[in-house]
């Protein structure tokens with residue numbers, strides 16, 4: 078009863094009225110400028126129950142850090158639950174595809190987590206990331222050819238469509254050893270994967286209207302089905318993620334089943350592409366608005382990496398992450414019942430003045446600048462952090478070096494933004510030459 082499983086998950090954390098931005102907190106105004114709300118929460122209600130979503134918002138750096146470092150008391154089981162209660166037609170679409178996300182990585186609090194984490198760690202190791210620098214540089218240059226061609230033809234170009242959406246996908250498929258599978262499948266290309274990914278993000282981390290949910294569910298189900306066909310081809314002899322998953326054993330010696338293989342692939346593709354693409358879009362937009370900084374990023378060694386780090390601290394793509402209390406617990410002096418769903422405001426912690434002096438100022442290389450929690454911390458800390466950092470540095474440096482006179486078309490604050498429960502980023506970065 079996979080459909081039932083999804084209903085149970087979503088009803089545990091979903092708001093009472095499904096399908097709309099029920100919480101007064103998650104509005105367009107909040108997405109546009111969340112920092113005053115973060116500051117107010119940290120100051121006056123650092124552990125605050127949001128009545129519309131039922132989520133407990135935790136906003137202070139040290140509270141969030143403590144929760145992340147204690148996955149026994151604060152379990153990760155709810156990290157992939159839909160935030161709204163899904164409609165029956167949407168659930169039917171998912172059930173028809175056998176859609177299920179059993180505990181594997183981010184949502185796995187069981188002893189089996191460590192082995193799977195080691196498995197993905199092998200693909201994302203420091204050595205492999207260093208070896209991927211030439212690939213990312215080549216891809217950046219190839220995408221910049223596209224950008225230049227569009228600038229020449231139309232006078233302007235959207236960097237999201239021409240660069241930041243596809244580049245992390247291409248990197249991801251290469252690193253996970255899935256590129257040949259996409260190339261061999263006539264029905265699937267990067268645009269299809271992007272549609273599937275975007276629909277999955279909105280369905281599980283957004284507030285889609287009920288009428289929109291079946292369409293999103295159909296797309297997420299299509300993604301899941303396609304990954305199922307990959308799982309069927311998973312053999313130990315294969316290089317990359319599928320081969321490692323085929324050879325993997327649970328602590329009790331049993332192999333992964335098909336749904337677990339699909340769940341790992343589903344999460345890895347989303348985690349690797351969406352977050353990184355969004356990070357690149359935010360960084361490029363902010364840097365382009367700074368006329369002094371922009372040309373320096375391509376010229377001054379090390380500056381792009383420091384700027385990327387500062388942006389990850391102040392304006393991370395993954396703004397929140399969830400946990401659930403295993404039993405009665407206390408955070409910041411507030412008593413919580415068992416099963417309390419927590420929304421850790423990662424983006425608020427990066428601007429906590431207790432840790433970051435003058436947090437609103439972007440100061441590349443600031444003291445403690447890498448201590449932000451934007452990649453989490455502890456047992457579930459993001460294993461893709463090194464890859465994401467490398468992509469950020471290479472892309473910022475490459476775009477600035479090749480197009481030092483580029484500038485944003487829209488004035489600051491007028492760029493359209495994606496604002497989901499856990500994801501925030503520009504959906505378009507329109508640029509022209511100055």
Ligand code: HEM
Pocket residue numbers: 145182183184194197201249345348349350352353356393394395398423450451452453454455456457458459460461462464465
């Ligand atoms: C800017 C880009 C990225 C950001 C901001 C980000 C952020 C995060 C965060 C906050 C977590 C949860 C940590 C926790 O629960 O303590 C996480 C988990 C994870 N991320 Fe990332 N991530 C990014 C890129 C990537 C990439 C490129 C990959 C893979 C290629 C990846 C794979 C994962 C995986 C597999 C997990 C689950 C780890 C576990 O539960 O053990 N991420 N990420």
